[in-house]
Amino acid sequence: MKLLQQQLKRFGRRVRMVRMWRGAWIGLLVGAVLAIILVAADYLLLVSFVPLVGLILAGVSAIVGGAVGFFLRVSELSVARSVDRRAGLEDRTSSAFHKAESGEFFASELGDDAERHLGEVQPRRLYPMRFGSQQMSACAALAILVTAVYVIDNDLLLTPGQKVAKAELKEATAQVERIVRELEVGEGAADKAAEKKLAAELKKFGKELERGKLDREEAMQKAQKLAQDAKKLSEQRLEKAQEKMEQFQAKGMQEKFEEAGGDLDMLKELQLDKMQMDTLSELMQESGADQMPSNQLDPKMMKALGADNTASEMARLSEAQKQKLAEQMAKAQQDIQKKLEQGNLSESERKALEQQAQTMKELAQKMALSDEVQKALKELQEMKEFKEMQELMEKMQQAQQQIQQGKPMTDEQIKEMQEQMEQLAEQMKDPAAKEAMRQAMKEMIEQMKQGKIDVQTMQQMMSMMGMNSNNSGGNNEGGNYQGEGENEKGDPMTLEGKGKITAIRGDRDEKRGNDTYSEIKAPTMMGSRTSVPYDKVLPGYKKSAESAVSNNKVKGKHRDRVREYFEQLSGGGKGK
Amino acid sequence: MNGLESAEWFRKTWTNLRTEIGKVVVGQEEVVEGVLVALAANGHVLLEGMPGLGKTLLIRTLAQAVDLDYSRIQFTPDMMPADVTGTNVFTQSGGFEFRKGPIFANFVLADEINRATPKTQSSLLEAMQERQVSIGGVPHQLVEPFMVMATQNPVEQEGTYPLPEAQLDRFFFKLIVPNPSKAVLAEVVNRTTQGEMATVNKVASADDLIQARRITREVSVSPEVLDYALSMIVASHPDSEKPSDIAKRYVRYGSSPRGAQSIISAGKVYAMLEGRFNVSKENIQKAAKPVLRHRLILNYESEADGITADQVVEGIVDAVNAGDKDPIKV
Numbered sequence: 077m078k079l080l081q082q083q084l085k086r087f088g089r090r091v092r093m094v095r096m097w098r099g100a101w102i103g104l105l106v107g108a109v110l111a112i113i114l115v116a117a118d119y120l121l122l123v124s125f126v127p128l129v130g131l132i133l134a135g136v137s138a139i140v141g142g143a144v145g146f147f148l149r150v151s152e153l154s155v156a157r158s159v160d161r162r163a164g165l166e167d168r169t170s171s172a173f174h175k176a177e178s179g180e181f182f183a184s185e186l187g188d189d190a191e192r193h194l195g196e197v198q199p200r201r202l203y204p205m206r207f208g209s210q211q212m213s214a215c216a217a218l219a220i221l222v223t224a225v226y227v228i229d230n231d232l233l234l235t236p237g238q239k240v241a242k243a244e245l246k247e248a249t250a251q252v253e254r255i256v257r258e259l260e261v262g263e264g265a266a267d268k269a270a271e272k273k274l275a276a277e278l279k280k281f282g283k284e285l286e287r288g289k290l291d292r293e294e295a296m297q298k299a300q301k302l303a304q305d306a307k308k309l310s311e312q313r314l315e316k317a318q319e320k321m322e323q324f325q326a327k328g329m330q331e332k333f334e335e336a337g338g339d340l341d342m343l344k345e346l347q348l349d350k351m352q353m354d355t356l357s358e359l360m361q362e363s364g365a366d367q368m369p370s371n372q373l374d375p376k377m378m379k380a381l382g383a384d385n386t387a388s389e390m391a392r393l394s395e396a397q398k399q400k401l402a403e404q405m406a407k408a409q410q411d412i413q414k415k416l417e418q419g420n421l422s423e424s425e426r427k428a429l430e431q432q433a434q435t436m437k438e439l440a441q442k443m444a445l446s447d448e449v450q451k452a453l454k455e456l457q458e459m460k461e462f463k464e465m466q467e468l469m470e471k472m473q474q475a476q477q478q479i480q481q482g483k484p485m486t487d488e489q490i491k492e493m494q495e496q497m498e499q500l501a502e503q504m505k506d507p508a509a510k511e512a513m514r515q516a517m518k519e520m521i522e523q524m525k526q527g528k529i530d531v532q533t534m535q536q537m538m539s540m541m542g543m544n545s546n547n548s549g550g551n552n553e554g555g556n557y558q559g560e561g562e563n564e565k566g567d568p569m570t571l572e573g574k575g576k577i578t579a580i581r582g583d584r585d586e587k588r589g590n591d592t593y594s595e596i597k598a599p600t601m602m603g604s605r606t607s608v609p610y611d612k613v614l615p616g617y618k619k620s621a622e623s624a625v626s627n628n629k630v631k632g633k634h635r636d637r638v639r640e641y642f643e644q645l646s647g648g649g650k651g652k
Numbered sequence: 653m654n655g656l657e658s659a660e661w662f663r664k665t666w667t668n669l670r671t672e673i674g675k676v677v678v679g680q681e682e683v684v685e686g687v688l689v690a691l692a693a694n695g696h697v698l699l700e701g702m703p704g705l706g707k708t709l710l711i712r713t714l715a716q717a718v719d720l721d722y723s724r725i726q727f728t729p730d731m732m733p734a735d736v737t738g739t740n741v742f743t744q745s746g747g748f749e750f751r752k753g754p755i756f757a758n759f760v761l762a763d764e765i766n767r768a769t770p771k772t773q774s775s776l777l778e779a780m781q782e783r784q785v786s787i788g789g790v791p792h793q794l795v796e797p798f799m800v801m802a803t804q805n806p807v808e809q810e811g812t813y814p815l816p817e818a819q820l821d822r823f824f825f826k827l828i829v830p831n832p833s834k835a836v837l838a839e840v841v842n843r844t845t846q847g848e849m850a851t852v853n854k855v856a857s858a859d860d861l862i863q864a865r866r867i868t869r870e871v872s873v874s875p876e877v878l879d880y881a882l883s884m885i886v887a888s889h890p891d892s893e894k895p896s897d898i899a900k901r902y903v904r905y906g907s908s909p910r911g912a913q914s915i916i917s918a919g920k921v922y923a924m925l926e927g928r929f930n931v932s933k934e935n936i937q938k939a940a941k942p943v944l945r946h947r948l949i950l951n952y953e954s955e956a957d958g959i960t961a962d963q964v965v966e967g968i969v970d971a972v973n974a975g976d977k978d979p980i981k982v
Contacts (some may be wrong), residue, residue, distance in 0.1 A: 091980055094982040095982055098982055150980065153979075154979040155980065157703055157876060157978075157979050157980050158979055160978040161978050162978070164930060166930075166931060166933075166934055166935075167876065167877050167930055167931070167933060168928065168932075168933035169933040170874050170876050170877075171872050171873075171874035171877070171929075171931075172930070173874075173932035174872075174874045174875060175872040175874065175930070178872075179873055181655055181658075181870035182655045182659070182870055182871060182872055182929035182930075183655075183657050184655065184874070185655040185659070185929045186872050186929040186930055189928065191930055290707055335741055481712065494869060648713075
């Protein structure tokens with residue numbers, strides 16, 4: 077029986093070898109066919125596939141097929157039955173396999189007989205390594221694949237001119253692929269679907285360039301469109317990330333304000349209604365307080381603390397201004413009192429005077445209230461953390477501008493910003509807010525890093541192909557304004573962009589009820605100059621304008637003009 | 653005797669028997685082999701063929717070669733069962749005495765069995781299966797070895813009664829005796845019309861036959877071969893789990909379990925004769941026709957299409973072979 081088992085093992089080994097041989101060929105066939113399909117699909121731009129990988133795929137498939145064939149289990153009984161059939165042993169082996177140790181009358185004779193007959197058979201005769209139709213098919217598939225890869229990757233058949241053109245296109249393709257890679261690497265993107273779409277389009281564009289499927293004109297148009305998409309996407313990502321950051325910064329600011337003894341509710345109480353505001357303006361002008369210097373408060377800080385313009389206005393009043401106002405208010409109140417006492421007033425006049433007196437009374441109360449708030453605000457402005465926060469914001473703005481100007485952030489800059497943001501996060505009391513802050517800042521930095529990719533590289537690519545952007549070329553220095561005081565530098569009129577100034581004229585939509593219209597001429601607030609540079613507010617206005625256009629709040633015939641206007645402002649301001 | 657010696661002895665004995673029969677019976681190799689296989693497997697044989705083809709001669713020669721009792725019953729329509737089994741007769745001493753019929757012999761030649769009425773034919777049933785006959789409620793054991801060799805003319809002939817299914821199932825083999833070829837016929841004529849008739853020597857005894865039957869039972873059958881044989885039996889049933897297409901179309905009733913027993917027993921004898929200690933699928937295939945042809949009850953469609961039982965058996969064998977594939981595909 078031992079001999080029988082040894083002989084069966086001998087046949088089993090041969091079976092495994094033949095299976096390995098067959099498996100390798102089948103694997104090669106499958107791999108090659110799959111690779112041909114992928115190469116063809118790649119050629120037709122249905123999928124992205126590197127032809128050379130096809131050869132690797134075929135090779136790997138062959139190895140896998142061979143391994144599967146070799147390691148597939150072969151039972152001794154199957155071998156015995158198979159050998160019986162192939163060698164014409166008339167079931168001697170399988171019978172011996174079952175009965176040789178059964179103790180039956182002919183058991184030993186049966187075993188001997190089977191061993192003797194098996195000994196006369198050569199495994200390689202029963203299980204030859206054939207080169208049949210499968211092998212031929214695999215060879216044919218491999219030949220087709222090699223030819224396909226050779227034709228795609230080879231320049232031998234091209235003329236010198238075609239070779240130069242192909243080299244240029246290859247270089248352009250490489251550029252596009254670099255953009256795609258960087259787009260694909262970016263995680264935590266706000267609009268992943270749009271990013272993916274853009275990456276896919278870029279990939280396709282790269283392939284089209286490589287295959288020479290686009291003429292120069294088409295390539296230029298497509299590159300321009302993709303550049304615009306990339307730019308738009310980049311801007312959207314930055315805006316979203318920035319909004320998030322601002323929310324968390326506001327939270328941090330509010331915490332610090334309360335730490336400094338401030339009361340957010342009290343700050344809200346400083347808000348003035350229209351009548352109070354008008355009264356205050358009159359009193360300011362009449363008393364000459366508007367010509368006096370007011371307290372300097374960071375508008376961003378006020379915004380972060382949830383104070384509107386009127387509350388900020390109250391908080392900004394200096395001691396001297398308040399004194400002047402109080403005097404003027406007392407005088408005005410006396411006048412009102414006198415008029416009321418004269419008694420020759422109509423009912424409506426009386427009521428108006430009483431209301432004025434009431435408004436002044438309220439204003440006086442709010443002025444008194446503002447003292448406490450002002451104290452906390454001053455303390456907040458003096459705090460180290462506040463200054464750090466301000467500094468960080470400035471850095472972020474600078475970084476953004478830098479990116480928009482095509483100068484990528486250095487690693488040191490990124491690191492420094494990251495460290496500062498970490499500190500800021502640490503200062504937050506709420507752990508959940510702290511974590512959210514960290515996430516937001518990560519995203520922000522990531523977006524900033526990625527923001528450079530689309531615009532700058534696309535421009536490089538476009539210029540490489542002789543496609544200079546027509547709307548670029550403006551000097552951006554005028555837009556890089558962050559100073560205080562005079563606003564002339566930030567005026568769009570003085571920016572050196574090539575945009576044209578377009579006046580918007582139109583009719584108000586009568587069906588939409590009452591509109592309030594307020595025209596604010598610089599300086600934006602009485603008694604102070606704006607400290608917000610023009611190019612910082614533009615995105616917000618632009619967004620509002622876009623929203624108005626998309627919500628049909630602007631009449632159809634003016635929509636394009638509105639869009640054009642803001643496009644030009646953006647272009648000029650950013651120096652594109 | 654050990655296994656090898658037993659096998660050698662068996663082969664030698666059967667070769668001698670074959671040689672002795674060959675002295676008298678010319679040609680008909682398959683029929684002679686079939687009869688000897690049935691003899692070794694302890695079965696009965698039904699020989700079918702036209703009159704004058706040497707059926708009776710074959711059986712008589714076999715009886716001479718083993719020197720055993722031989723009786724010949726010529727079946728006729730007026731024959732009664734007692735004519736076969738024997739009967740109790742009233743003696744002068746006043747009692748009844750059992751007079752044995754021709755069935756009480758080692759070899760019984762039931763000549764033209766289908767000429768007898770079914771009642772008489774049925775008298776053989778108990779003898780063939782139980783190896784005994786019951787007369788007047790008293791069983792009488794038959795001698796061993798016992799073998800019935802029946803001959804019949806093709807059923808289409810006039811004045812014949814087809815054998816009932818139960819009777820047919822008790823025959824181990826049904827062998828078709830073909831018409832001799834011209835060369836065989838010439839040899840027959842030469843041997844019987846000139847010189848002296850050849851004498852048949854005794855080459856085996858009753859004990860030898862019993863010993864041979866014991867040896868053949870020891871031949872091994874692997875599970876695969878058994879499965880193969882049983883698949884054939886199952887495939888012969890039109891209503892089974894895996895019927896063959898031909899059985900579904902032409903067979904009314906398939907083989908009985910006796911068919912399975914017979915096909916394996918026949919396979920064992922064939923294996924011994926071929927010098928092997930195991931039954932092969934080839935042996936089963938060889939046994940298929942003589943075992944199954946009389947056990948399949950064909951339907952009217954087969955008759956209409958002119959399909960014979962042998963063709964159906966061939967179809968069944970082909971169907972089973974098609975399902976029996978090499979387990980290693982390389």
